[in-house]
Amino acid sequence: MTDTSPPVVRLDGVTKYFGPVLAVSEVCLEIRQGEFFSLLGPSGCGKSTTLRMVAGFEQPDHGSIFIQGTDVTERPANKRNANMVFQNYELFPHMTVLENVSYGLKIKRVPKAEARHRTEAMLETVGVSGLENRRASQLSGGQQQRVALARALVNEPAVLLLDEPLSALDAKLRKRMQLELKTIQHKLSTTFLYVTHDQEEALLMSDRIGIMSQGRLLQVGTAREIYESPSHPFVADFVGSLNAFPLRLDEVTGLLGVSRLGQAQQVTVGVPGGTQPGTFLQVAIRPEQVRMRPRLDADGAAAGADGKECRVYGMVHDIMYLGPLTHYLVDTPALGRIVSQQLSERRAAPFRAGDNVVLSWEPDATFALGAAGGTAGNGA
Amino acid sequence: MTGRRTRPRRAGARTAAWVYVALMLFFLFAPLAVVLAVSFNPTANMNLQFTAFSLRWYHQVATDPLVVAAFRRTALAAVVTAVVSAALGLTGALGAARLSQRWRTVIFTVPLVPLAFPALLFGIGLASFYHAIGAGFSIWATIAGHVILALPFVFLVFAAALERFRFSLLDAARDLGAGSFTIFRTVTLPLLRPAILGAMFLSMAISADEFVIAFFTAGSQQTLPLVLYGRINLGVNPGLNAIGSVLLLITMALAFFAARTSVLELP
Amino acid sequence: MLLAPPTIYFVLLFVVPLIVLVAYSFYTYSNFNFSAKLTLSNYMQALSNPALRAFYFRTLKIALGVSVGVVIVSYLFSHILMYVLPGARRILYFLVLVSLFGGYLVRIYAWRTMLGADGILNGLLVRLRLISHPAGFLLNSNFAIIVALLNFLIPLGVLPIFSAMQNISPKLLEAATDLGASRVRIARTIVLPLTSRGIRAAFAFCFIATMAEWVTPQLLGGPLDQFVGNQILYQFGQTLDWPLGAAIALTLIASVVVMLGIISWLLRLVTR
Numbered sequence: 074m075t076d077t078s079p080p081v082v083r084l085d086g087v088t089k090y091f092g093p094v095l096a097v098s099e100v101c102l103e104i105r106q107g108e109f110f111s112l113l114g115p116s117g118c119g120k121s122t123t124l125r126m127v128a129g130f131e132q133p134d135h136g137s138i139f140i141q142g143t144d145v146t147e148r149p150a151n152k153r154n155a156n157m158v159f160q161n162y163e164l165f166p167h168m169t170v171l172e173n174v175s176y177g178l179k180i181k182r183v184p185k186a187e188a189r190h191r192t193e194a195m196l197e198t199v200g201v202s203g204l205e206n207r208r209a210s211q212l213s214g215g216q217q218q219r220v221a222l223a224r225a226l227v228n229e230p231a232v233l234l235l236d237e238p239l240s241a242l243d244a245k246l247r248k249r250m251q252l253e254l255k256t257i258q259h260k261l262s263t264t265f266l267y268v269t270h271d272q273e274e275a276l277l278m279s280d281r282i283g284i285m286s287q288g289r290l291l292q293v294g295t296a297r298e299i300y301e302s303p304s305h306p307f308v309a310d311f312v313g314s315l316n317a318f319p320l321r322l323d324e325v326t327g328l329l330g331v332s333r334l335g336q337a338q339q340v341t342v343g344v345p346g347g348t349q350p351g352t353f354l355q356v357a358i359r360p361e362q363v364r365m366r367p368r369l370d371a372d373g374a375a376a377g378a379d380g381k382e383c384r385v386y387g388m389v390h391d392i393m394y395l396g397p398l399t400h401y402l403v404d405t406p407a408l409g410r411i412v413s414q415q416l417s418e419r420r421a422a423p424f425r426a427g428d429n430v431v432l433s434w435e436p437d438a439t440f441a442l443g444a445a446g447g448t449a450g451n452g453a
Numbered sequence: 454m455t456g457r458r459t460r461p462r463r464a465g466a467r468t469a470a471w472v473y474v475a476l477m478l479f480f481l482f483a484p485l486a487v488v489l490a491v492s493f494n495p496t497a498n499m500n501l502q503f504t505a506f507s508l509r510w511y512h513q514v515a516t517d518p519l520v521v522a523a524f525r526r527t528a529l530a531a532v533v534t535a536v537v538s539a540a541l542g543l544t545g546a547l548g549a550a551r552l553s554q555r556w557r558t559v560i561f562t563v564p565l566v567p568l569a570f571p572a573l574l575f576g577i578g579l580a581s582f583y584h585a586i587g588a589g590f591s592i593w594a595t596i597a598g599h600v601i602l603a604l605p606f607v608f609l610v611f612a613a614a615l616e617r618f619r620f621s622l623l624d625a626a627r628d629l630g631a632g633s634f635t636i637f638r639t640v641t642l643p644l645l646r647p648a649i650l651g652a653m654f655l656s657m658a659i660s661a662d663e664f665v666i667a668f669f670t671a672g673s674q675q676t677l678p679l680v681l682y683g684r685i686n687l688g689v690n691p692g693l694n695a696i697g698s699v700l701l702l703i704t705m706a707l708a709f710f711a712a713r714t715s716v717l718e719l720p
Numbered sequence: 721m722l723l724a725p726p727t728i729y730f731v732l733l734f735v736v737p738l739i740v741l742v743a744y745s746f747y748t749y750s751n752f753n754f755s756a757k758l759t760l761s762n763y764m765q766a767l768s769n770p771a772l773r774a775f776y777f778r779t780l781k782i783a784l785g786v787s788v789g790v791v792i793v794s795y796l797f798s799h800i801l802m803y804v805l806p807g808a809r810r811i812l813y814f815l816v817l818v819s820l821f822g823g824y825l826v827r828i829y830a831w832r833t834m835l836g837a838d839g840i841l842n843g844l845l846v847r848l849r850l851i852s853h854p855a856g857f858l859l860n861s862n863f864a865i866i867v868a869l870l871n872f873l874i875p876l877g878v879l880p881i882f883s884a885m886q887n888i889s890p891k892l893l894e895a896a897t898d899l900g901a902s903r904v905r906i907a908r909t910i911v912l913p914l915t916s917r918g919i920r921a922a923f924a925f926c927f928i929a930t931m932a933e934w935v936t937p938q939l940l941g942g943p944l945d946q947f948v949g950n951q952i953l954y955q956f957g958q959t960l961d962w963p964l965g966a967a968i969a970l971t972l973i974a975s976v977v978v979m980l981g982i983i984s985w986l987l988r989l990v991t992r
Contacts, residue, residue, distance in 0.1 A: 548722030571932030
């Protein structure tokens, strides 16, 4: 699905220093029209700085920023066609909701009647109609959030910038707002650039996600691409959880490496062509991919066992019941502790601590994390 | 590390701003600087033509018994004012600490009234009061008035300190078995020490320089500002520069210490 | 309970003296003494005496002028500290606070020497050949009074205005910028309304202080420049007509409160 329209936002080699510290490093990014794009990463990774540079509150030291094809790098923040929703909403306390939301329109000299009409329509869209004459301080957190959204959106910006807008809300309200934001975005077809450190939020809401760490944009892709094909060890570790362990390849057949761990145990992993046997790799497998079954004495050639499947023996050490899911912590002599995530069974877990089990997973579910052979992304 | 901070428009604004700030600070400090400077000039003129640097005038006032007595009284007034106002402020603040927000606001706002209230009115009010109850005018009458003047500032300092105060520490002490007085002595007081000291220094600074209340209540037991006032009316006397310099140095030093002790307060 | 000592002290030494003052304002005066015979004559005098009226309006004029001046100067200064020279903010504010404690009487005395015929300012003006001989108007004049008032009122005005400005979150200003506001618009629509309280407080401080001022006119003004406060002092000090002095003082404070109420309301309108 190739989108041939020009990108709404384009960052070209954007770099920013704070004193000696490199906050954002050579970020190249294109955000498409109508897309919900999230920048995801831990605190201090540079995502907020990048957002603020698009808004115009910080100036890049190198590189350029384009909005709707125009180079806005030198333009001040109040002359860009981008509007921001702030983390603490930043509603003007001395103004009513109506005055807050129509602030930008007034500056653009939109006629009063039209401004009022647009404001009321937008307040309705975000779900706070009827509050026009209240002061900002009289609203609840959730209401303030929506007003802040309305205030930015009513100006019909080319891109809406959101700086962790939901982080001040409690969990239930957050979940609700996540869905509502998505709905509003769809309804208005506005391009959203969203910054968050919450991976679940990003995965839920975004069309595409950009993972950042230590100022660098590591990978850009859809949620599935990032989760299933992480191109960088950090990405693999940050999004979702991992079982990671070192592996020494005994055989390499084409693009598949095999490590035999004794007693019919084995782990396979995809490797680049030309990898030699004897190479050490850091590999990972997602807990929900790890299947468990009780270990029977005749497991060397257990029925239904695919010759190619990855297989490890171990003993259940601990069980963590998390509601819909259950985590089994299994100690394996070959690979150390492995976590297997299963849907919870009703009433009682099928395994108990001390049970001998066989862990298995698909041969191509394992992925390499680096050391020799990890492919680092370039965020295209 | 190339920056893009070329904004020539703002540079002009910044220069103008610096000029404005410099002029204003010059205006604010010039009189003080002049008094200070001239006090070291041994010749009795007022126009900064320095002949030499001399402590002649300081020596003169230091050996003037009236001035020395006034200085002592001013010091006494300052210290007593500080202790009394700090004590009253502390009891008030602690008493208000566990009250609801609304009451706390009232208790911390009412003492601020003397701040805006003109000293002249308070002065004649006090004079009338002392007259009515037959109490004479004295340094103690003045001190009583100074405490009222210092209370707003003391309350402001304590209100800020209470805002930052971690009451959970008191609960921790109680959990470990400490009784009320022990808690006060070993936890509350040490934690409030910077605020108490700051409040005391502030009170001393206010009292030392205070003129109007002292004018109406001190009677013959003049404070240093009163002596200065009395002699101004007698004509220009270079010794006044010395007295004035002493006064301003003292109050500024006290204010400085007040600022330092509250800044050093650990969060 | 704990709140008793400060409450008692406050009532006894602030509220009660004022009550006594009110009481005295109704007493009768005769022969350098006054008795507890109640009368309204003091208030009649305070309100109708033309000489007093002259003092009052003279004082009012200067009080209004000085207060407006201080507010403007302080606002500009605070604005510079917050938005134009933020790097030097702390030290500059610290300096202003320090100057606050530089003394009240000392300053007045300093201006007296500086503005005198053989004072520094005249010396400078003569040396720069701006005037041929020392200007007498510098001292014993309204000019001197106003200069000295500004000198100790400006730090007092900076305090509430600056702290009000400080409380405005910079992110709020970013939000306004993001919505397209220029710096001027932000100053007018965001900063000004949010500092309105501070402005009114600064104005009130200066206005009240000047209306009740007497030391400055006495030491720096000529015989025709005296304020209402000097009249009150005269009654308390010279004629010992305390009742009259009290009545004048109380009418003064009542009128100040009323006027401040009006001006405050006006200021709120202007800064909305």
